[in-house]
Amino acid sequence: MSLFGTTSGFGTSGTSMFGSTATDNHNPMKDIEVTSSPDDSIGCLSFSPPTLPGNFLIAGSWANDVRCWEVQDNGQTIPKAQQMHTGPVLDVCWSDDGSKVFTASCDKTAKMWDLNSNQAIQIAQHDAPVKTVHWIKAPNYSCVMTGSWDKTLKFWDTRSPSPMMTLQLPERCYCADVVYPMAAVATAERGLIVYQLENQPSEFRRIESPLKHQHRCVAIFKDKQNKPTGFALGSIEGRVAIHYINPPNPAKDNFTFKCHRSNGTNTSAPQDIYAVNGIAFHPVHGTLATVGSDGRFSFWDKDARTKLKTSEQLDQPISACCFNHNGNIFAYASSYDWSKGHEFYNPQKKNYIFLRNAAEELKPRNKK
Amino acid sequence: MGRKKKKQLKPWCWYCNRDFDDEKILIQHQKAKHFKCHICHKKLYTGPGLAIHCMQVHKETIDAVPNAIPGRTDIELEIYGMEGIPEKDMDERRRLLEQKTQESQKKKQQDDSDEYDDDESTASTSFQPQPVQPQQGYIPPMAQPGLPPVPGAPGMPPGIPPLMPGVPPLMPGMPPVMPGMPPGLHHQRKYTQSFCGENIMMPMGGMMPPGPGIPPLMPGMPPGMPPPVPRPGMPPMTQAQAVTAPGILNRPPAPAAAVPTPQPPVTKPLFPSAGQAQAAVQGPVGTDFKPLNSTPATTTEPPKPTFPAYTQSTASTTSTTNSTAAKPAASITSKPATLTTTSATSKLIHPDEDISLEERRAQLPKYQRNLPRPGQAPMGNPPVGPIGGMMPPQPGIPPQQQGMRPPLPPHGQYGGHHQAMPGYLPGAMPPYGQGPPMVPPYQGGPPRPPMGMRPPVMSQGGRY
Numbered sequence: 001m002s003l004f005g006t007t008s009g010f011g012t013s014g015t016s017m018f019g020s021t022a023t024d025n026h027n028p029m030k031d032i033e034v035t036s037s038p039d040d041s042i043g044c045l046s047f048s049p050p051t052l053p054g055n056f057l058i059a060g061s062w063a064n065d066v067r068c069w070e071v072q073d074n075g076q077t078i079p080k081a082q083q084m085h086t087g088p089v090l091d092v093c094w095s096d097d098g099s100k101v102f103t104a105s106c107d108k109t110a111k112m113w114d115l116n117s118n119q120a121i122q123i124a125q126h127d128a129p130v131k132t133v134h135w136i137k138a139p140n141y142s143c144v145m146t147g148s149w150d151k152t153l154k155f156w157d158t159r160s161p162s163p164m165m166t167l168q169l170p171e172r173c174y175c176a177d178v179v180y181p182m183a184a185v186a187t188a189e190r191g192l193i194v195y196q197l198e199n200q201p202s203e204f205r206r207i208e209s210p211l212k213h214q215h216r217c218v219a220i221f222k223d224k225q226n227k228p229t230g231f232a233l234g235s236i237e238g239r240v241a242i243h244y245i246n247p248p249n250p251a252k253d254n255f256t257f258k259c260h261r262s263n264g265t266n267t268s269a270p271q272d273i274y275a276v277n278g279i280a281f282h283p284v285h286g287t288l289a290t291v292g293s294d295g296r297f298s299f300w301d302k303d304a305r306t307k308l309k310t311s312e313q314l315d316q317p318i319s320a321c322c323f324n325h326n327g328n329i330f331a332y333a334s335s336y337d338w339s340k341g342h343e344f345y346n347p348q349k350k351n352y353i354f355l356r357n358a359a360e361e362l363k364p365r366n367k368k
Numbered sequence: 369m370g371r372k373k374k375k376q377l378k379p380w381c382w383y384c385n386r387d388f389d390d391e392k393i394l395i396q397h398q399k400a401k402h403f404k405c406h407i408c409h410k411k412l413y414t415g416p417g418l419a420i421h422c423m424q425v426h427k428e429t430i431d432a433v434p435n436a437i438p439g440r441t442d443i444e445l446e447i448y449g450m451e452g453i454p455e456k457d458m459d460e461r462r463r464l465l466e467q468k469t470q471e472s473q474k475k476k477q478q479d480d481s482d483e484y485d486d487d488e489s490t491a492s493t494s495f496q497p498q499p500v501q502p503q504q505g506y507i508p509p510m511a512q513p514g515l516p517p518v519p520g521a522p523g524m525p526p527g528i529p530p531l532m533p534g535v536p537p538l539m540p541g542m543p544p545v546m547p548g549m550p551p552g553l554h555h556q557r558k559y560t561q562s563f564c565g566e567n568i569m570m571p572m573g574g575m576m577p578p579g580p581g582i583p584p585l586m587p588g589m590p591p592g593m594p595p596p597v598p599r600p601g602m603p604p605m606t607q608a609q610a611v612t613a614p615g616i617l618n619r620p621p622a623p624a625a626a627v628p629t630p631q632p633p634v635t636k637p638l639f640p641s642a643g644q645a646q647a648a649v650q651g652p653v654g655t656d657f658k659p660l661n662s663t664p665a666t667t668t669e670p671p672k673p674t675f676p677a678y679t680q681s682t683a684s685t686t687s688t689t690n691s692t693a694a695k696p697a698a699s700i701t702s703k704p705a706t707l708t709t710t711s712a713t714s715k716l717i718h719p720d721e722d723i724s725l726e727e728r729r730a731q732l733p734k735y736q737r738n739l740p741r742p743g744q745a746p747m748g749n750p751p752v753g754p755i756g757g758m759m760p761p762q763p764g765i766p767p768q769q770q771g772m773r774p775p776l777p778p779h780g781q782y783g784g785h786h787q788a789m790p791g792y793l794p795g796a797m798p799p800y801g802q803g804p805p806m807v808p809p810y811q812g813g814p815p816r817p818p819m820g821m822r823p824p825v826m827s828q829g830g831r832y
Binding site: 106149236340 | 444713714715716718719722723724725726727728729730732735736
């Protein structure tokens with residue numbers, strides 16, 4: 001279903017030309033710009049699940065807020081609601097029925113935002129900022145999983161102030177993903193653990209990292225039978241590892257590929273290697289998107305092991321990305337990720353969230 | 369001719385059905401007519417190679433092989449000389465030839481049959497397919513033996529590890545050829561005639577007659593190098609290579625054979641019986657949790673450059689970066705507090721300390737000035753009404769406060785206490801004034817600007 005009629009019009013929402021009109025590279029891909037974007041860097045994006053009619057986008061930012069927009073088929077974005085934390089919001093996710101949004105923040109809490117009543121309550125507490133939050137829906141239980149820099153992974157029944165379970169992590173939690181019955185958590189010092197969630201969450205395997213640099217993002221992918229079978233792990237060194245949990249031939253099936261690097265040119269200039277800020281799998285095609293500090297996004301086919309597309313370079317890093325439930329929309333956020341330190345932070349610079357029609361560009365390559 | 373493993377007598381071009389005397393000439397023909405980029409005229413080695421080149425360099429897709437007859441235009445079929453030709457087309461061709469030259473063929477077969485067994489015909493057909501298939505498996509890597517080690521070509525040792533270095537334009541889409549190749553090059557080679565004993569030359573012989581950008585090679589190369597030479601002899605070797613250099617094998621079409629489509633329906637339970645999951649699982653894993661599939665991490669070769677070219681850089685840059693990446697890797701694994709960010713050829717755009725970007729940023733005072741108290745919170749909103757009885761409002765909350773394990777070294781403190789509060793921020797409304805009940809812009813807007821002005825009730829400390 002074609003999502004966006006025409007790309008023009010809504011795209012710019014009038015604000016694209018601020019300072020230098022000359023070479024304004026904030027939206028080289030001419031994608032649709034979400035209105036009323038947050039005032040500080042966007043750390044996380046999440047689209048509503050298929051149980052909700054329509055598409056709703058949630059974004060958490062370093063301005064301590066979580067915003068919700070409705071994205072209409074014609075591309076128009078309508079701000080709907082907002083909630084606040086007392087610290088930057090690092091992760092957001094939806095419940096499976098689309099009625100609640102969970103948010104994780106530097107204020108060491110995670111909250112549950114009931115969209116119908118527009119109320120948010122705290123449902124989790126850690127000793128350090130909460131970096132990840134995921135909703136787990138198992139046949140025999142449901143809970144929220146939070147990963148924090150306090151080196152714990154906690155599972156919360158939203159009705160109780162104490163966690164249902166606490167698992168120790170080897171190090172600070174940097175990123176996680178959940179696709180029942182599998183959960184993958186990557187920590188500082190290149191830690192990598194896979195959990196199985198049937199009956200109750202338990203550690204399944206600690207994996208020696210396929211990457212040599214700090215882990216930054218992880219996303220689980222599924223096989224043809226729609227069961228989670230592996231994950232993609234991104235590091236700060238412009239590289240993504242595709243790792244299967246039980247591959248028939250690990251040496252051949254698991255691999256890594258480089259991405260988000262500058263051309264470095266064939267000659268003298270050193271190649272710039274950027275961090276991979278986010279990985280998202282297309283829900284239908286199984287192909288993946290990566291976004292990096294270099295300000296580009298790329299689409300890849302992990303089975304054909306090819307790159308499908310790389311975007312033009314935006315003038316800011318792309319800090320987050322996600323697909324909507326049917327894979328028609330790819331959302332990515334353009335905002336500073338601190339990759340060059342404090343010096344390059346410009347609070348005046350606008351932060352954007354762009355929406356792109358993803359139905360065609362992520363089709364897998366035909367394999368022979 | 370009358371040689372053994374001859375593929376179908378005279379070499380012929382699958383794309384246009386023309387005959388050639390020699391496979392070398394056939395390849396030249398293919399490069400010039402079918403694998404030539406219409407935009408920049410660069411000659412590639414295979415159809416998929418051309419497609420990838422056009423996509424990467426010119427951002428154009430092509431879906432048919434230029435100058436091919438209808439029915440033979442498949443751009444994804446990896447055909448190189450006589451290799452990669454689908455069996456059925458080979459059969460068709462054979463039949464065609466047979467019809468045309470019945471007598472001479474019969475005679476030949478009779479002669480040959482004296483050498484072999486009686487059923488020469490079946491024999492020839494039976495092993496014809498074999499070389500083809502395995503070749504399909506490794507055609508990709510072999511496809512570019514031509515990446516001539518331009519630098520130092522003359523003195524090139526068979527090893528040719530730095531196959532890629534200076535040859536940027538050549539095969540952007542090609543995976544780096546395994547260094548292991550050369551050794552195997554000497555194996556049963558059909559066309560060995562010109563090569564007997566030329567060990568050193570072999571690998572180079574494998575090079576495509578120099579394409580653009582390889583002039584230096586010319587002088588060193590006896591013009592008569594049949595390019596495809598090394599490949600067919602590969603089958604045995606390739607398998608081994610396939611294992612050692614996994615990621616490399618992957619050009620989309622051909623590898624399908626060699627690389628089992630991932631996830632053959634993984635056995636039912638991803639995690640064997642949930643109950644004893646842990647124990648059961650250990651099967652493939654060592655007792656110490658070391659994963660079976662740690663190859664990627666433990667393999668000697670540094671990051672498998674599967675999509676070497678896809679970094680948009682050229683193959684050369686890729687390989688250098690490979691070796692470069694290995695170095696910082698070594699130091700990183702010892703987990704120091706800092707990253708090795710620079711090397712001669714690459715630079716990591718990331719602050720030096722090995723903490724995450726978010727941790728670094730969160731340390732800033734600006735991001736630590738939390739709004740402690742919901743004191744201000746109630747914007748006159750229907751506050752907390754139906755908060756599903758979560759945290760009994762206020763203090764009841766277990767003092768997760770300062771129980772705080774002194775957070776990790778780098779992070780200093782994260783705004784300690786304000787936490788006492790479940791920080792209810794009931795229904796704050798976006799300033800943008802659309803949607804539902806609006807409430808004057810909550811503080812939401814500017815957490816940034818001078819926190820100073822924040823409501824004084826800062827009691828709960830947490831001010832930095």
